[in-house]
Amino acid sequence: MAAPDNTTSSLSNEVAVWYDKVFLERARAMLVHQEGGQLRGIDGNVGKEAIFNRFSPIPVTTTPLSEGVNPTDNQLVSTQVTATLVEYGKSVYVSRLLSTTDIDDRDKEKIDVVGQNMGESLDAIVRNGLYNGATALPSTSTDFTPALTAQSVATLKENKALMYPGTFGWLGKIQPETEYDLMQSTTWQNAAVYSNVNALYEGEVGALYGVRFLVSNQGYNVAGTPTVYSNFIHGREAFGVYDNKLDPPKLYIVTGADSGNPAERFHILSWAGQFVSVVLNATWLINVETQASIS
Numbered sequence: 001m002a003a004p005d006n007t008t009s010s011l012s013n014e015v016a017v018w019y020d021k022v023f024l025e026r027a028r029a030m031l032v033h034q035e036g037g038q039l040r041g042i043d044g045n046v047g048k049e050a051i052f053n054r055f056s057p058i059p060v061t062t063t064p065l066s067e068g069v070n071p072t073d074n075q076l077v078s079t080q081v082t083a084t085l086v087e088y089g090k091s092v093y094v095s096r097l098l099s100t101t102d103i104d105d106r107d108k109e110k111i112d113v114v115g116q117n118m119g120e121s122l123d124a125i126v127r128n129g130l131y132n133g134a135t136a137l138p139s140t141s142t143d144f145t146p147a148l149t150a151q152s153v154a155t156l157k158e159n160k161a162l163m164y165p166g167t168f169g170w171l172g173k174i175q176p177e178t179e180y181d182l183m184q185s186t187t188w189q190n191a192a193v194y195s196n197v198n199a200l201y202e203g204e205v206g207a208l209y210g211v212r213f214l215v216s217n218q219g220y221n222v223a224g225t226p227t228v229y230s231n232f233i234h235g236r237e238a239f240g241v242y243d244n245k246l247d248p249p250k251l252y253i254v255t256g257a258d259s260g261n262p263a264e265r266f267h268i269l270s271w272a273g274q275f276v277s278v279v280l281n282a283t284w285l286i287n288v289e290t291q292a293s294i295s
Contacts, residue, residue: 020251026112030119032203032216033126036164036171036234037241038280044246048085052240052280053078057160081280083242088125088249089272090117096265110269111251118249118271123218126241126277130173130232131220133239133279134287140228144178144290146187150209152233152286161235161284163210170211171201173232175219177292179205182213226291238284241277249273 042050056077065071092114094107137155139148153170163169174182182188183206191208203214211233220230243249254268279285 024115026115026119030116030123030218031126032201032214032218033123033130033173033232034241034277035173035201035203035214036236037126037239037277038237040240040242041245041248042085042242044244048244048274050083050085050242052081052083054081054281081278083240083276083278085242085244085274085276087272087274088121089270090114090121091268091270093266093268096267099267107253107269114251114269114271118251120218122249122275123216125275126239127216127218127220129277129279130234130239130285131230131287133282134230134232134234134285135282137286137288139288139290140226142290143181143293144174144229144231144288146182146185146208148231148288148290149182149211149233152288153209153211155286156233156235156284159283161281162237164236168207168210168212169235171234172211172213173219174213174215175221175229175231175292176215176217177294178219178229178231178290179213179215181290181293182208227295228289229292231288231290232285233288234285236284238281239277239279242275244274247274249275 056079058074058076061071092110094110099107135155137148137152142148149172152172156170164171188206188208191206201212201214203216205213205215207213222228222230249271250273252268252270252272254270255264256267257264
């Protein structure tokens, strides 16, 4: 099909803004796993890779300097992390017959579905990146517990992970099944201090041991007997989520006739864009692998 002549830019401003608002509201509700990540748009026309240098801390010193002697030289050790932008997207073709006979005014419900697909797809990309890059804490013989939360926090502190500002310095991404197990504990139920804290993130359900917990129904699972559930707990700057400023994931509405659609028998609802998620420091991201008492 030839390049389309009409996109959202050819719609009236009022309609285009209405479409985008509906679409983005549906998509944002799904983006739980990217919460707390380093969110950045990469400048266009500078290549598809962004390279980050992570320097390791140098050893502390407790030995006094001798008078008149400069400190000894210490070699800096850096690790490179590369994020490579790739394209993602999905299209829905709507027939002329459907669009002129159904009761879905201005494609609202169809745009909702496409928006949900974008949100769930991008969330799954981030989730997979977290799973592949995290430091695993296998606890597959037990359910998710407050003790595992405390152990994860201790590990992050030992690894000198950066904390988020405020009272609750860590973020946790858990699943409905493991949320259930956590909420059954008296430790969670007695953590009434959280009742005075406002939710800051999509999907937030509570906090314990300095961890704000978010729940996603798109968690990473490994099916088996038992099923293994991934529960991520991390600090600040543990991972990044990036797009291209010139081509971020967004909605496209293609209407009108062209050589591939000469009688305008359909129009197209699409989302597409460049996107990547990458773990920047594996030691600042813990994957607590557990079973669950419900499934």
